[in-house]
Amino acid sequence: MQNEPLLSVKNLTVDLLTAKSALRPVDGVSYAIRQGQCLAIVGESGSGKTVMNFAPLGLMPTGVTTNLSGSVRFEGQELIGLSEPEVRKLRGKSIGFIFQDPMSALNPVRRIGRQIAEMAELHLNMSPRAAEARALDLVKLVGISDPAARLSQYPHELSGGLRQRIVIAIALAGEPKLLIADEPTTALDVTVQAQILRLLKDLQQRLNMAMVLITHDMGVVAGAADNIVVMYAARAAECGPVDKVLVNPRHPYTRGLINAIPRRDDPIGSEFRGLPGVPPTLGAPIQGCAFAPRCEFAVAACTRARPPMVPTADSNVCVACPVVNQGKAAA
Amino acid sequence: MTHAPVLKVENLQTRFKSVQRGKYVHAVDDVSIELYPGEIVGLVGESGCGKSTLGRTIVGLEKASAGRVLLDGVDLSTLSGAALRNSRRALQYVFQDPYSSLNDRQTVGEAIDEALLIDGLRSADERTRRAKELLEQVGLPHTARDRHTRELSGGQRQRVAIARSLAVNPRVLICDEPVSALDLSIRAQVMNLFLRLQKDLGVACLFIAHDLALVRQAASRVYVMYLGKIVEHGPSQELYDHPGHPYSQMLLASVPEVDPRVEKLRSAPLLKGEVPSPTNPPSGCRFRTRCPLAVEDCALRAPASHVLSPDHNAACIFAPDLHGGKRSALIHQAA
Numbered sequence: 001m002q003n004e005p006l007l008s009v010k011n012l013t014v015d016l017l018t019a020k021s022a023l024r025p026v027d028g029v030s031y032a033i034r035q036g037q038c039l040a041i042v043g044e045s046g047s048g049k050t051v052m053n054f055a056p057l058g059l060m061p062t063g064v065t066t067n068l069s070g071s072v073r074f075e076g077q078e079l080i081g082l083s084e085p086e087v088r089k090l091r092g093k094s095i096g097f098i099f100q101d102p103m104s105a106l107n108p109v110r111r112i113g114r115q116i117a118e119m120a121e122l123h124l125n126m127s128p129r130a131a132e133a134r135a136l137d138l139v140k141l142v143g144i145s146d147p148a149a150r151l152s153q154y155p156h157e158l159s160g161g162l163r164q165r166i167v168i169a170i171a172l173a174g175e176p177k178l179l180i181a182d183e184p185t186t187a188l189d190v191t192v193q194a195q196i197l198r199l200l201k202d203l204q205q206r207l208n209m210a211m212v213l214i215t216h217d218m219g220v221v222a223g224a225a226d227n228i229v230v231m232y233a234a235r236a237a238e239c240g241p242v243d244k245v246l247v248n249p250r251h252p253y254t255r256g257l258i259n260a261i262p263r264r265d266d267p268i269g270s271e272f273r274g275l276p277g278v279p280p281t282l283g284a285p286i287q288g289c290a291f292a293p294r295c296e297f298a299v300a301a302c303t304r305a306r307p308p309m310v311p312t313a314d315s316n317v318c319v320a321c322p323v324v325n326q327g328k329a330a331a
Numbered sequence: 332m333t334h335a336p337v338l339k340v341e342n343l344q345t346r347f348k349s350v351q352r353g354k355y356v357h358a359v360d361d362v363s364i365e366l367y368p369g370e371i372v373g374l375v376g377e378s379g380c381g382k383s384t385l386g387r388t389i390v391g392l393e394k395a396s397a398g399r400v401l402l403d404g405v406d407l408s409t410l411s412g413a414a415l416r417n418s419r420r421a422l423q424y425v426f427q428d429p430y431s432s433l434n435d436r437q438t439v440g441e442a443i444d445e446a447l448l449i450d451g452l453r454s455a456d457e458r459t460r461r462a463k464e465l466l467e468q469v470g471l472p473h474t475a476r477d478r479h480t481r482e483l484s485g486g487q488r489q490r491v492a493i494a495r496s497l498a499v500n501p502r503v504l505i506c507d508e509p510v511s512a513l514d515l516s517i518r519a520q521v522m523n524l525f526l527r528l529q530k531d532l533g534v535a536c537l538f539i540a541h542d543l544a545l546v547r548q549a550a551s552r553v554y555v556m557y558l559g560k561i562v563e564h565g566p567s568q569e570l571y572d573h574p575g576h577p578y579s580q581m582l583l584a585s586v587p588e589v590d591p592r593v594e595k596l597r598s599a600p601l602l603k604g605e606v607p608s609p610t611n612p613p614s615g616c617r618f619r620t621r622c623p624l625a626v627e628d629c630a631l632r633a634p635a636s637h638v639l640s641p642d643h644n645a646a647c648i649f650a651p652d653l654h655g656g657k658r659s660a661l662i663h664q665a666a
Contacts, residue, residue: 044514045485159605160378189377189541191602194585216515219587222594242591260519261589262544268551268567269371271526274519278484 005032011070043231096176100183102163113151119173161192233290240317343398360559373550423496429488440476446498486517565643575645577660
């Protein structure tokens with residue numbers, strides 16, 4: 001654990017400039033992830049969780065100018081400012097991706113086997129024959145029955161769960177050190193979700209990869225992740241080990257999110273617990289804490305300046321909330 | 332429940348022609364459900380089990396191939412023209428995705444106005460008054476009338492969609508995953524809106540969802556659907572505490588826990604594989620191919636429905652044992 005983290009993000013800010021507007025979807029976020037660990041990044045839509053992971057790797061829509069500042073170091077190499085050909089060498093090889101929708105992530109007119117094999121050919125310089133063999137191994141690895149027959153099938157012949165397994169096999173084809181999974185189970189059923197999460201966790205441990213699990217669902221975090229970053233409106237609100245953050249959330253937003261999940265002992269027909277108000281729209285920079293307008297504990301200090309991420313009484317957990325941190329100072 | 336059901340679905344069947352010649356996809360197969368005035372009823376199951384098709388068939392978006400839909404005791408298939416339109420008005424649908432169910436070019440006022448015109452409100456003043464009332468009912472400021480639907484957030488758009496369906500004074504709302512496209516912090520607000528509408532307006536709600544925790548809290552009764560059939564139904568608390576069908580039991584057990592201390596104790600995922608094709612459903616009990624308790628008999632004939640307690644039925648030969656805790660699909664799996 002003493003070695004340098006595999007991925008170290010410091011004070012990352014992403015600015016997006018389109019023809020008409022300027023947005024800042026990520027504003028000064030820091031986190032790190034070590035080999036063999038899983039980090040969950042949790043946030044609602046528009047919180048910046050996906051952009052934060054994809055922008056430094058050049059995965060942004062065309063027609064948008066992306067300005068990055070801060071530092072993203074992967075295996076000691078700075079990614080910000082890296083040229084596109086150099087980033088391309090990492091993408092899909094040392095860093096694998098799993099996307100939310102397995103249908104649009106696969107090419108509908110090419111056979112499964114070829115789609116996996118081309119990754120091995122490209123990134124590991126394998127011969128087509130060796131790559132086909134590797135594709136078969138990968139399909140076995142992701143737990144698909146009748147693997148040889150699957151290789152000659154097309155994506156539309158497979159169910160959602162099987163497709164997502166194929167997407168995982170493709171992501172693993174380049175032997176990545178880091179796997180970035182963007183909402184890997186959102187498009188799937190609860191039952192299939194449990195299977196895919198188990199598979200990801202299993203592979204991550206077996207292959208000693210680092211994994212970033214991007215999700216909006218607190219439910220999938222507990223079983224899979226070691227650490228968690230909670231994002232709100234482009235900024236990190238709370239981070240720390242899952243065992244601590246989910247059991248004893250400190251930031252009012254994290255508390256509200258966890259509290260909003262229905263529990264078995266809630267009476268039938270009772271009011272659902274939730275957060276008041278709506279998340280802010282991106283665009284206008286927010287002076288103080290972005291969550292202050294929805295926060296029941298907000299004080300004047302919250303709207304004055306942006307609260308820094310500060311270690312709490314438990315030094316593993318950091319929270320960006322003046323009220324929580326002030327309480328600690330007083331104690 | 333001594334009063335009559337507002338909506339009664341009898342032996343409903345919806346089938347689609349398959350790409351395989353001469354074959355049919357039995358999306359909904361011999362389903363009967365009842366909805367009483369002012370109650371929220373859950374309909375749960377995995378994707379592909381036919382729950383959306385059932386909802387769409389009830390409101391007439393799909394054609395039923397057999398069976399009847401009775402609204403206040405009147406069979407909708409016997410009606411036509413104006414009489415059918417009038418009845419249909421009482422039966423409204425709330426779609427999953429509020430981004431595709433509203434016209435981006437309309438303002439909120441126009442969107443609601445359209446529904447009110449269909450309801451036959453000729454006077455513009457009257458429509459303005461009613462639109463205000465509807466916006467208030469769904470918790471939007473009346474100034475929202477002049478805004479374009481595209482300017483609104485997902486939660487606000489879903490409120491507009493709900494206001495539109497309420498405009499015609501429906502008695503039954505079929506809600507197809509109405510909050511699954513919304514952010515977690517907004518979901519509770521929209522769910523509470525449904526609870527309030529049920530209380531204030533007495534609208535009955537068929538709540539189609541895959542989120543079991545959400546359904547348990549909102550619905551008084553739940554139907555569990557698997558591959559086109561209702562396998563179990565009962566009062567929510569009773570069904571969640573003492574499921575009588577292995578599928579319900581396993582579905583309930585696969586809901587992830589937020590508390591890592593509980594979640595880390597979980598064994599391997601319970602339900603293996605996925606829902607088989609409805610073109611060639613398994614013989615006998617449709618769940619048998621994934622059921623850890625399946626025996627030879629399950630393949631031979633479809634299981635009879637057992638009455639486990641008042642209004643709690645399950646179609647499984649082991650239903651009484653499962654319900655009584657003498658047998659479990661979960662323990663069997665671990666062994």
